[in-house]
Amino acid sequence: MRRRAVVLLSWILVPLAVLTIVAMALMWPSASTAPAQSGNPYAAAPGASIDSGKVLRTATEDCSLNTGGSPGTSCFVAFIEGEGQTEIPVLISPDIVQTRGVHTGDTIRYLNLSGLSAVTGVEANGPQYVFMDFVRTFPMGLLAVLYAVVVVAVARWRGFRAIVGLAGAFGVLGWFILPALAQGQPPMLVALVGSSAIMFGVLYFAHGFSARTSTALLGTLFGLGVTAGLAWWAVDAAALAGHSGEYGYQLLNMTQGMSLSGMILCGLVISGLGVLNDVTITQSSAVWELYELAPNTSTRELFTSAMRIGRDHIASTVYTIAFAYAGSAIPVLLMVSLFDQQLLLALTGSELAEEIVRILVGSIGLVLAIPVTTAVAVAVVKATGRPQARSVQDSPDAVHGEAAGHKVLDGV
Structure with a gap:
């Protein structure tokens, strides 16, 4: 049973990883088709x-x-x-x-x-x-150093690996996703392939190769697929053309064949990566910890207990997404509030529609990823874990550790 669960995870994730690598290779931006550089916006004329x-x-x-x-x-x-x-x-x-x-x-x-x-x-x-x-070099550099020190001090080696993984994620963004979009590659494929590559690298590098990480990755990819599907529908249904931002028309002039609505679609998918990764890895870890505390718990009870944690996580994370986007859109919100117009018209106007759709799409993908991750984690942990030979009630020496035995989890 243990081997079957590990093999099943491999059968799902290995082909997805290979498909991601092949797709990246096929869509990798070419220097010959790259749009012409528009020059340094901070360059000065001769004599200046x-x-x-x-x-x-x-x-x-x-x-x-x-x-x-x-x-x-x-x-x-x-x-x-x-x-x-x-x-x-x-x-x-x-x-x-x-x-x-x-x-x-x-x-x-x-x-x-x-x-x-x-x-x-x-x-x-x-x-x-x-x-x-x-x-701003000094204050921003100081904040970056402080951020790295705090993460490493609290999370130690895993925190260091997370920072390195974050740098790798921005490498994928800068060397693949952005150039591919600028060259007119299909936005949906660019978003899915780039996001999948980021998640494969970040999760395994930061958390190691284990059944726990693979479970979280599977839940993340599911949420990513849901988010991409909803984003594809919402961008067209809500007519998000991408012209409301200050850089929209500049991008049209600087690139050939680039779709601004496709850029929004890609942004909707990528914007939910961080919080999606957060909830899936936390939910997967919660299942493993609950199983370690009570290895004889039934599958149904384990799922129910883990979902209680998941519901609390959903409630808090939904606020996180909403307020994060609201905070970044404060100038737009303030401008809209100063206009004398109906609330519904303001919310559905081009200035706010993109942010609201971003919140809703990301939240739906996040919420649906939690029960899927929990179910997969419960199935895997019950298959890969070996329960204790005797329950705690049967062994008075269990509190001392050795007498009751210890369960063993493959890859944890």
């Missing part, structure tokens, strides 16, 4: 450059003094240390001043137009130095 520096001080001054602006108007200026102890006056745009502002000690990136007149031969009469963006 993009420089960075630390803010020494800030001031509100007459625009004609240092920035070449119109006399009589006030401008907010940040002074950057230049060569030879000089100060470079960088004009800060009003929207930055009204939001966060620029403060002493900030490191900023600015457009340097001081050498443009030497190239064009035309005397510049506007600002010579214009603010572009903040330099």
